[in-house]
Structure formats: C-alpha cells, structure tokens
Amino acid sequence: MVNQTLDTVLDIAAGSVEKVGAKFEAIMHRGMPIIIGFLADQVGLGGIGTAIRGIVDKLREQVDKAILWLIDKVKAGIEALIGAVKAGVAAVLDWWSARKKFKTADAEDHELFFEGSGEGAELMIESKKSPARKFLDDLPDTVKATPDWATADAAFTAAKKVIYDNTPKDKDEPERRKKLVEGELVRISAAFSRLAPDQPGPGDYPTSAGVKPPGGGGKARKNVVEFICDTPVAGSKPKQGEDSGTPGWKRVHKAGLTDQSDKWVQMHVVSEQLGGEGQPNNLISAPNSINTGYFRSWEHAVVGSVAARDKKMKAVLWVDVSVSWRGGKYSDFADSVSGRAGLRLWKGKAKGKNAEERWEKNTTPTFTAEVAVPKPDFHEEDLISLNFSSKTDLDKITGSRRLSELITENRTYLSYPDFISKVNAAAKNTSLGDIKADLTAITKDKKVVLKDVSEP
Secondary structure, three states: HHHHHHHHHHHHHHOOOHHHHHHHHHHHHHHHHHHHHHHHOOOOOOOHHHHHHHHHHHHHHHHHHHHHHHHHHHHHHHHHHHHHHHHHHHHHHHHOOOOEEEEOOOOOOEEEEEEEHHHHHHHEEEOOOEEEEHHHHHOOOHHHHOOOHHHHHHOOOOOOOOOOOOOOOOOOOHHHHHHHHHHHHHHHHHHHOOOOOOOOHHHHHHOOOOOOOOOOOOOEEEEEEEEEEEEEEEEOOOOOOOOOOOOHHHHHHHHHOOOOOOOOOOEOOOOHOOOOOOHHEEEEEEEHHHHHOHHHHHHHHHHHHOOOEEEEEEEEEEEEEEEOOOHHHHOOOOEEEEEEEEEEEEOOOHOOOOOHEEEEEOOOOOEEEEEEEEEEEEEEEOOOOOOOOHHHHHHHHHHHHHHHHHHHHHHOOOHHHHHHHHHHEEEOOOOOOOOOOHHHHHHHOOOOEOOOOOOO
C-alpha cells in the first residue's frame, strides 16, 4: 500500500488529483479484510464465521462511507498543497522579474533587471545593457576613486548576498524574498544614481594655473597649484646674484657655499615645470643634491601623471608643497620640504556650470614626498671676532698675547679702521710701538670678523 501510494507522487506533482483519488480508494478497499481480521484477533474471535458475516456486511456500508470521507479529505489536502506549490512558484519567479528604473548624476536613464531565471538569474543594468558588475568595473578610474563608487560597489556586493541566498526558509519565504529583492534593487539604484560615468568634453577641463602662494610676499609656507591639466603653465627662473631676495641666499652667497662641490642653489618650492614662479615666496636656499635628487623625482612623477590618460579622459591634478623652517640664527633656512599631489575627480556635467565645480578634489594624495634640508655650514666655529673672541682665540691671529690683550682692552670696534686706530694708538705706549701694518693685515684675514659669531 505504501509503495503504491508513493508511486502516485509524480501524478500529484502533475496535478492529476482524480486519478490519484481513485487509486487510493482501490488500495483502501483491498486493505479492508486485513483490517477486519486484525480487529477480530484483538477481541479473541480467532476467526470469522458465517454468523458474523451479516454483521460485517452491515458494517461495510458505514465503513465505505468513512473511506469516502477520508478520500475527500485527502483529495482536498492534495489540492490545497498543489495550490500552495503553484502560488509559491509564482512568488519565487516574481523576484527575478523585478525591475527598477533610476537616473545617474548625469541625468541618464538606467534600469536594473534580471536576465535568466532562478538562482542563475544575473542582475543587469540597461542603458546599454550590461551586467551590473561590468558597469561598475568599466567606469573611469577617476570615478572609481570616489566615495560614491565605493558605496555603490558595497551596496551591490551586499545585495547579491541577499538576492542569491539559497538557505532553506519556511513557507512564507517566497513572499518575504520578493520584498527583500525589491528592497535591494532600490538600494542599488540609489547608490548607482550618484555615479556619473559620462566622459568630459573638451570644454569641461579646467585650465592649468600657476603657483598661488598665500599672501604674496614672504617665505613659502604652503604653495598650491589647484589645477594641472595637459601642459602645465610655464614657471619662471629666480633672479641671479646675492640680492635675489630668496630667504638666506645673501648669506649663502657671501659664505661661498655657491662654489663648493655640492653647491647651494635657489630651489623652487613648486617646480618650474609645474608652474612655480622664481619669486622669493616660492624659493628656498638648498644644496643642489636636494634640488636634483629625491624631490625632483617626485616632481617628474607628477609631471608624468599629467600626461597620462584614463581611456579618453585627461588627468587633472592638484599640487601643494609645504615648507618647515628652522629657528634662531638659521630662521631663513628650510628644515624640510613636503610635497603632495593628487587627482581631481570628474563628477559629471550635472554637478556645476563651470569646470571647477565638475572636478572634485580627492584630498587623499596620489604622490607624496618629503625631504630634509641640511643646515648650511658657515664654519662660524672657526671665525675670530675682534669684539667678542677670547684672548686665547685672538692669539691664533695675533701670535702675541700682549697684542691680544690690547685688542680686548680697547673694545668695542665699530669698523676695521676704528679697530686699527684704537689698537695702534694703545700699542705706541707699549714696547710694541707702531703696528698699523700688522693690524691692517689682521683685518684682511677672512676668518676675522667684528660680529658675535654666535649670531648670523
């Protein structure tokens, strides 16, 4: 009986309820003798004689009615089951027929939909039909670097886990899943709508601008180039000579640091290649090894990236360079220079009327560099001051303790002639006599100064 009943499962799935009912009735009729014999054994009859056959026949009519009642109940149950299965299938099918329209930031119409059926259905996007994953991956790198793209990517990834979740659920799952899928499409479309995959036209690009030092004159603090596109605006060279105005340059020039092996130069803060001007507020004094070394490599990387293309799009960059200055007697000399450069991201034509509004600054730099600038060595520890050095130090240039004493006794000297006059007058009253020639020779020694050598 059980085996025959199980054989009817395919008929049930096919909706052949009448056929199944008839077969089930026949099975029940054939089982009646077995059932009655079993009941007789339970009450000790041992067998069934002719005397009780009439009773059985009378009972058969009631039994038949009971069987028919049971069959009706089974039939109704099967029909209800098949109806629920059909309704469930319709509900499940419904989730992959869901569609969602939306507009992106560039006002272009798109629609999310599924292609295929069941768990093999793939989420697509249609403007030009393509898989939603491919739509995200094919956007320009400038768009993919934006927070909006990251949000869209995260929304899409999270939605896939919900839409294609195969975990068995209860009988209410189809309807619940349909609502979940529709909700996820809303989230994806909302995230995708903030993207602007349209390509900028020639008039959408900003014009490169030169360095914009804050406040005009003074030292460089943070010099900025807001837009660099195509060929940067040409910069300019610094003024030559010790009076160029570059911080610290006159002192460097007088000390002869421009003639040593690693000669000191006037270094642009923002490179001349990037539009940096040769003005005091965009220049520092630094060894040539700093000017042409690691920091120059950073500048070349920035210049090279301007020439790069993302498909048909031109690169648009920003640059800023910060200078940290020393204190005390070296306050005109930089301690370090830090450069940053990054992308400006195309946000779409709908973001504004002019180029500046359509290109958003990505504050995370793409290129960074920092270089320490050495302190200039003026050899001031070797200088002898006529006004401040000790007798012991003066002995190095006088060769005479007595003369060293006269120098310290007749301070302060306003000039070299003043020094010669005062010390020579004092020496005439000693055994030294007239030493004007010797004093003149001392003033011509490059190591001899009048100032305090602890100060610049």
